[in-house]
Amino acid sequence: VTRDADALLGKAGAGDRAALARLLSMVERGGDAAREVGAVTHPRGGAAYTVGLTGAPGAGKSTLTAALLGVVRGRAERIAVLAIDPSSPFTGGAILGDRIRMHEHATDDGVMIRSMATRGHLGGLALATPAAVRVLDAVGWPWILIETVGVGQVEVDVAGAADTTVVVLNPGWGDAVQASKAGLLEIADVFVINKADRPGAREARDDLERVLDLSSPARRPEVLETVAETGEGAAELWEAVSRHRDDLTRSGELDRRRADRLRDEVAALVAERVLERARQAADGEAFDRLIDEVQARRLDPWSAADELLGSAPTSGR
Amino acid sequence: VTRDADALLGKAGAGDRAALARLLSMVERGGDAAREVGAVTHPRGGAAYTVGLTGAPGAGKSTLTAALLGVVRGRAERIAVLAIDPSSPFTGGAILGDRIRMHEHATDDGVMIRSMATRGHLGGLALATPAAVRVLDAVGWPWILIETVGVGQVEVDVAGAADTTVVVLNPGWGDAVQASKAGLLEIADVFVINKADRPGAREARDDLERVLDLSSPARRPEVLETVAETGEGAAELWEAVSRHRDDLTRSGELDRRRADRLRDEVAALVAERVLERARQAADGEAFDRLIDEVQARRLDPWSAADELLGSAPTSGR
Numbered sequence: 067v068t069r070d071a072d073a074l075l076g077k078a079g080a081g082d083r084a085a086l087a088r089l090l091s092m093v094e095r096g097g098d099a100a101r102e103v104g105a106v107t108h109p110r111g112g113a114a115y116t117v118g119l120t121g122a123p124g125a126g127k128s129t130l131t132a133a134l135l136g137v138v139r140g141r142a143e144r145i146a147v148l149a150i151d152p153s154s155p156f157t158g159g160a161i162l163g164d165r166i167r168m169h170e171h172a173t174d175d176g177v178m179i180r181s182m183a184t185r186g187h188l189g190g191l192a193l194a195t196p197a198a199v200r201v202l203d204a205v206g207w208p209w210i211l212i213e214t215v216g217v218g219q220v221e222v223d224v225a226g227a228a229d230t231t232v233v234v235l236n237p238g239w240g241d242a243v244q245a246s247k248a249g250l251l252e253i254a255d256v257f258v259i260n261k262a263d264r265p266g267a268r269e270a271r272d273d274l275e276r277v278l279d280l281s282s283p284a285r286r287p288e289v290l291e292t293v294a295e296t297g298e299g300a301a302e303l304w305e306a307v308s309r310h311r312d313d314l315t316r317s318g319e320l321d322r323r324r325a326d327r328l329r330d331e332v333a334a335l336v337a338e339r340v341l342e343r344a345r346q347a348a349d350g351e352a353f354d355r356l357i358d359e360v361q362a363r364r365l366d367p368w369s370a371a372d373e374l375l376g377s378a379p380t381s382g383r
Numbered sequence: 384v385t386r387d388a389d390a391l392l393g394k395a396g397a398g399d400r401a402a403l404a405r406l407l408s409m410v411e412r413g414g415d416a417a418r419e420v421g422a423v424t425h426p427r428g429g430a431a432y433t434v435g436l437t438g439a440p441g442a443g444k445s446t447l448t449a450a451l452l453g454v455v456r457g458r459a460e461r462i463a464v465l466a467i468d469p470s471s472p473f474t475g476g477a478i479l480g481d482r483i484r485m486h487e488h489a490t491d492d493g494v495m496i497r498s499m500a501t502r503g504h505l506g507g508l509a510l511a512t513p514a515a516v517r518v519l520d521a522v523g524w525p526w527i528l529i530e531t532v533g534v535g536q537v538e539v540d541v542a543g544a545a546d547t548t549v550v551v552l553n554p555g556w557g558d559a560v561q562a563s564k565a566g567l568l569e570i571a572d573v574f575v576i577n578k579a580d581r582p583g584a585r586e587a588r589d590d591l592e593r594v595l596d597l598s599s600p601a602r603r604p605e606v607l608e609t610v611a612e613t614g615e616g617a618a619e620l621w622e623a624v625s626r627h628r629d630d631l632t633r634s635g636e637l638d639r640r641r642a643d644r645l646r647d648e649v650a651a652l653v654a655e656r657v658l659e660r661a662r663q664a665a666d667g668e669a670f671d672r673l674i675d676e677v678q679a680r681r682l683d684p685w686s687a688a689d690e691l692l693g694s695a696p697t698s699g700r
Contacts, residue, residue, distance in 0.1 A: 104684065105686070108683040109681075110680075122440065217532055219535060219537045220537055221534075328677050328678055329670075329674055331684050332677065332688050335685060336691050338654075357645050360649065364426075366422045367648050368421050369422070371656055372656075374649065
């Protein structure tokens with residue numbers, strides 16, 4: 067299988083989109099397939115820069131992504147997009163009949179858009195996303211934009227696991243507070259108030275500044291305004307992203323962040339491996355007997371986990 | 384600590400809300416505290432019935448929950464609500480100044496509303512929710528309603544892990560297709576089209592029926608209509624939930640579902656335990672050296688995970 071992954075990587079590196087798509091599918095599938103792809107792509111990566119883009123449903127993330135693609139292409143740079151928002155027009159938009167602003171980019175060699183579907187396999191998005199980034203990195207995409215919906219524990223974490231994370235808000239009282247509750251504050255490197263031509267943009271910015279005052283982050287995120295529909299502010303947003311990149315690079319913080327992410331990823335891979343083993347054991351008679359005991363309430367789930375791990379005494383009952 | 388949990392459980396069982404709140408906080412914290420609470424609550428549970436309620440942000444889940452509380456209280460039954468939607472008015476609604484429809488229930492001994500905040504601890508919502516259900520069950524709440532936002536891998540799974548899961552849609556072309564993409568179709572036992580007084584309710588129902596025709600589930604969910612703002616249809620929705628409960632109970636499916644959920648929970652606890660160990664190991668020098676190797680791209684993350692597990696050869700490089 068490694069030979070397959072290697073051959074596909076060779077083709078994908080030469081610009082074969084079908085080969086690239088197959089590699090990304092292997093990564094989505096998880097398990098051994100993802101592992102083989104990871105083994106051949108990891109040694110060739112490190113040059114790509116990842117940008118996370120997240121916000122509430124309806125905040126205009128996809129429209130903003132389209133505007134940013136225009137900016138990046140205007141600079142003759144290449145960019146790949148991983149869209150992880152189930153409500154994104156990129157994700158099955160054709161079925162929905164949604165206007166797909168990406169059509170203008172569909173035949174552009176400098177743009178690659180991929181929607182990620184990972185429901186159902188172990189680890190899911192949290193493991194598939196860095197693996198997909200690794201593939202895109204290995205075949206030479208210099209910018210990778212990861213668009214996720216900013217609701218949901220996994221989705222917020224995935225967007226936060228980029229080199230620079232952009233959080234999209236809208237005018238509307240309380241949006242900054244909502245963002246803080248959804249955990250978006252901690253992950254934001256840059257804030258953008260999109261739909262800034264609507265009433266309340268100024269109040270949204272004030273709200274946000276107040277929330278930032280209260281939370282006093284180590285590095286205060288820049289706050290930008292955009293009207294993604296018209297492209298207004300998109301160039302300035304990209305400049306803010308580039309400034310953040312320069313800061314991270316100069317300070318050495320980029321390497322530290324990436325090392326932290328690798329730590330988390332390796333720990334998650336360890337957990338996935340063990341969970342897989344536990345699930346396999348879950349087909350066995352011993353596991354069935356344990357579950358019967360738990361269901362009969364003679365054993366609690368924690369003690370059952372201990373017995374499966376075969377290590378700790380079944381204390382705490 | 385077990386003695387603490389035991390004492391708190393005694394008080395909570397006698398109606399002490401502060402003691403109940405402390406037990407739920409221990410569960411949210413995860414780790415050993417959650418374990419101790421689980422050990423004392425698990426043996427005393429089994430009588431409660433859980434209802435999941437989920438749907439897109441803005442679908443009217445909280446208003447519908449309030450309407451259902453009215454129905455349940457009208458039948459002189461007691462019900463507890465776990466609100467896991469970060470945008471729910473229950474969750475920090477006071478800060479937001481949101482109209483809180485729950486005020487009418489705030490002084491009612493037959494209603495308990497708790498918002499769950501679990502970001503940041505291992506396992507998170509997926510482990511904290513069944514543990515919180517176990518607490519409420521052990522102190523005698525007969526109905527437990529779990530409200531989650533239907534976006535996000537973890538959140539959808541949590542709502543789907545109830546005895547009966549209600550998925551809330553709205554009039555609006557494509558909502559049924561969106562729900563199917565978000566994985567809501569697979570978990571729905573009952574569908575409700577809320578805001579059914581708005582244009583497009585009929586089309587939404589037709590859409591949904593077509594999507595159900597295509598997916599042909601083993602047990603076709605009932606489709607109800609409500610106007611949560613006025614309470615219209617809430618009684619009928621609760622009857623549909625009760626019918627589903629009767630069906631599950633009569634067919635023996637309820638026990639099977641619960642056993643499957645226990646399997647998943649025990650497997651997840653095993654994974655959490657091992658992830659915790661891996662994170663602890665992540666403080667060690669050996670882990671640091673491995674991460675250095677991964678960052679230098681001499682080792683891939685999967686092989687690093689293997690070395691940490693100390694079991695498999697570091698193949699696949």
